[in-house]
Amino acid sequence: MKKLKIAALASLVCASGLLMSVPATADLVFPSLSYRTGPYAVNGIPYADGYADYMTLVNERDGGIGGEKAQILECETGYNTQKGVECYESTKGQGALVYHPLSTGITYQLIPKATADGIPIHSMGYGRTSAANGKIFDHIFNYPANYWNGASHAVNHMLEVNGGDIKGKKVALVYHNSAYGKEPIRTLEELAAKHGYSLTLIPVDHPGQEQKSQWLQIRRERPDYVVLWGWGVMNQVAIQEAANIRFPMENFIGVWWSGSENDVKPAGPKANGYKALTFHDVGTNFPVFEDLQKYVVDAGKAAGNGDQVGTVLYNRGFYAGFLTVEAAKLAQEIHGTKDITPAMMRDGMEALKVDADLMAAAGLPGFGPEFEVSCDNHGGPGLGAVQQWDAASGSWKLLSDYAESDMSVIQPLIDEDSAGFAAENNIEARNCG
Amino acid sequence: MSPQFLFTIEVIANGLMAGVMYSLVALGFVLIFKASGIFNYAQGVMALFAAMTLVGIQNGQVPFSHLINAVFGTNIHHFGWNLPAIVAILITLVVMVLFAILVERLILKHLVNQEPIILFMATIGLAYFMEGFGDLMWGSEIKILDVGIPSGGSLWLEEKTIGWAAEGSNYYGMYIDKLDMIATVVAILLVISLTLFSQYTKTGRALRAVADDHQAALSVGISLRKIWVIVWTIAGFVALVAGVMWGAKSGVQFSLSLIALKALPVLILGGFTSIPGAIIGGLIIGVGEKLFEFTIGPLIGGATENWFAYVLALVFLVFRPQGLFGDKIIERV
CATH class of the missing domain: 3.40.50.2300 (Response regulator)
Known part of the structure; x- marks a missing residue:
């Protein structure tokens, strides 16, 4: 009888766990490999909050992406590569459209796995730099800069x-x-x-x-x-x-x-x-943050308590959310369906073009650089800026516009490293036309 | 004097200061191990918890505010006060006494006469519990610790020593961080206080009796449970001092708990049961790793300090398994 009770209890726990983690079939699923514990939690929390809050904003204000609700599947990695891989394995079967590994170590481990599974990875400003070569790394993206x-x-x-x-x-x-x-x-x-x-x-x-x-x-x-x-x-x-x-x-x-x-x-x-x-701005001086306050923070739906909004890492997570949503919209448009697959998401990411109009329409005018992703270039032009800390006001100030990096030096390095990866893994370069 | 010679002196001086910082952490381990035979895995987390509590109290932060707000729908974060550092330190000490009592009541009391490995595992559990509990209580953001300790290179020392090298040479005076100087003074005072306490007070003598022989101490009426509370309280105080000194450098954050990693080679070298051993061990490790990095580091790519400290400790371990000042254990079959 006791064994029966334990078995019943275990079943209940498993069932409730499944109920909590499996998204509704029509949801667009975006896993968030976050780290809210451990030595790097202080950086992981605002980034994860920013990413989650952007998705919540899109759901609450716009009714989702093209009418489909976005769902965040959060999994705690503790910035540990092994845990990150476990998170990937446990969430990939739940309709995951794109992964942000948020760790260079995890990204390196996921590159072959995600490529084999056909799920795109976006390592924004981290990860394997030569993944910018889309001819070799067809499912890995590292725009807008590496x-x-x-x-x-x-x-x-x-x-x-x-x-x-x-x-x-x-x-x-x-x-x-x-x-x-x-x-x-x-x-x-x-x-x-x-x-x-x-x-x-x-x-x-x-x-x-x-x-x-x-x-x-x-x-x-x-x-x-x-x-x-x-x-x-x-x-x-x-x-x-x-x-x-x-x-x-x-x-x-x-x-x-x-x-x-x-x-x-x-x-x-x-x-x-x-x-x-x-590679993005800081602060809250953008129209989208008024919407965020109204639809997410004041509504009690923010991932955190709202005190990180506008900080560097929160805004980076928020920006990652923006780029992901725009790529998903593009994927829906390209394939003419709201219910996109990871392969369609990849196509959306590869066709992404972020210009002034797109950022302004999203309430983020001038928030980041203008760039374009293509079949052979998954890293964009690599624009970046310099910011400076003003201790008196406790804020960062952008010192420059988003400027180009020295691609005459970087591109040969990307080509050399990606060619080495292709040779090691018997990958044939895609024909990008 | 040649600049190279002066740089070497500077490296040794800074190594000694770094060694003192390591010793501050190692002392907490020694106190508990000496009195109860427990290797307290939670010592690093205790330093973190004590420093978090100090900053939280000083800044008037409401403990468990995230939890309270989530459950009751409130929006409270601060009491609205900023306490003087000394008051906050005293209140933190009271918290650490309560912590020691709880550890004794909830953990140690139930594990009397258990194998040391069981007690060690209990402290692993305690460490992980406190990591989460500390975050829940005070939040996981970096906290800025300001108890009035100055930091930065001593200008006075730089000006006094700049003339030691020949004019026109590439020498800018001796650099020693004021924070490290203060840590050294604090460590000296701490060791003197601990020595006087253990030599000249009734409780101190009881502590030594328990350290020497638990059974004999019990037979003359010394309460083991009371002694454990006292020892964990003192270790909590030492953890607070270590947390303040390290936290002043980097802010109070989770990584503070990792300073225990710097104490392990010190303990291996100095012995787990000797307070002077913790100090001397710290100094040897501090100077050894800094000199190695200065002389050999550039030849092999640098970043040698972490592993070199352990190599140095292991070399000592081969020749003196009990450490420099540790008690030699002889078990007859």
Whole structure:
């Protein structure tokens, strides 16, 4: 009898679990591989909230995407690659249209799996850079910018403030000692050969709580510029240590994953002037945020408590939501059906064209760069901007327009790396006409 | 003096300071292990929890506000006060006493006479529970810790030492972070206080008696449960100090719990039962890893500190398994 009760209880639990996780058949399903726990939760929460809130906004204000409700399937990865793969496996059978892995490690693991399953992946500003080559990576997208674009944007900014000449300058790269942190090295080395600056590589081991040696080295060698390629606590400690040794903040440039409010606030006023790259705007000064307040936050339907709206990482998740919804709309339009499949979603992503009119129509005028995705280019033109932290007002200010990166250096690297991947995996390049 | 020589001195000085920071974490482990034979896996999370509680109380944050608001539909987050640091620290200490009592009542009391591995596993459970409980209580966002501790390089020291190198050489004076200097003073005071407490107070002597022999201590009327509460309270206080010093660098956030990783090689090297061992072990690890990174690091690509600390500890382990100052365990068959 006791065994029977346990079995009945177990069945009930399983059934209720299924009821909670299986979406209604007509829903458009967008899994969210989020991390709300663990050492990187502080960054994972606003991004996941932004992504979820955009979908909620579309559902509440517009009645969904082309009349179909969007459903977020959230799965906790803890920024752990193994858990991320488990999340993919457990959600892919529920109608998943596109994955945002939100981790370079998870992206690398999912590239072969998702390609085999025919489900597109959008690794926005992270992941495998050479996935921009759509001829080889037919299901992987990394628009609007990738790591190598980021490295080039940092160098372009140095060129701009030095009148186009950085020959003889010393540049140090302080990077997370992982696949993610090592991504910009090759590009920075190629650009060093082109522009004549010297590059010093300074790795920091995970988690980066202690960086005394690295910053003593910087103090000794006095580079003209420091580029930061960190994540999590490594960013906060690096900015604090830079302030401690009185390194000029205007010469300290972080990649977009080292440029959120979380990274600069612990250093207080000493972080003033720190710069970071970005591929979208910050703040709430866009019409869509009025709708968000009305339909989502005030209605008590926000994923968080609304206090992160407008921050860098919230807006990044929100922007990811916007790009996903626009691609889904396009997919519906191309295939003439509201109930799209992952293959149709992929077609929508490949045909995506984000221009001023599209952003304005979505209430996001000038929020990000204008770009176009194509069969052979899944990364777009790689436009990016530089933002600067104003400690007094506690906000980021865009310093530049969205500018181009040095594709004359980056494109050969993308071609070389993707060709290597194709050779390793016996992939024949698609004919993109 | 040559700049290279001065840089080496600077690296050693900063290594010593970093070692003190590691020792602050290691001390908490030693206190609990010495008194109860428990390797407290939750020590790093205790540092995080104590620092979160301190910031929360200081800023007047309502604990469990997200939960309260979700359940009751309210929108409360702050009490509207900002307490002076010293008041917040005192209240946090009271919280850590309550925490120690709860740990004893809810966990340790039920595990008396269990194998050390069972107690160790109980502290793993405690660590994961506290991670979630801390987030639920205070939220998971990064909290800025401001208890008035200055940070940044000491200008005074830089100006005094800039003339030590020949004029025109590439030397900018000796760099030592003011925060590290304060941490050193705090660590010295902490060790002196702990030593005086254990040598000259009745409770301290009881602690030492329990550490030496549980059975003998019980036979002369020392309450093991009371001693455990006291030890966990002191470990909670040490965790607060470590949390404040580390949290001042990076803000109070989840990663603070990972500072325990820096304490493990210190414990292996200094021994699990010696307070001076924790200090000396910390200093050796701090100087060793910084010097290695300075001299050998550039030749092999850098980022050597994490693994080198463990290699150094393992070398010591081969020759002195009990650590430099640990008690030698001889078990007769």
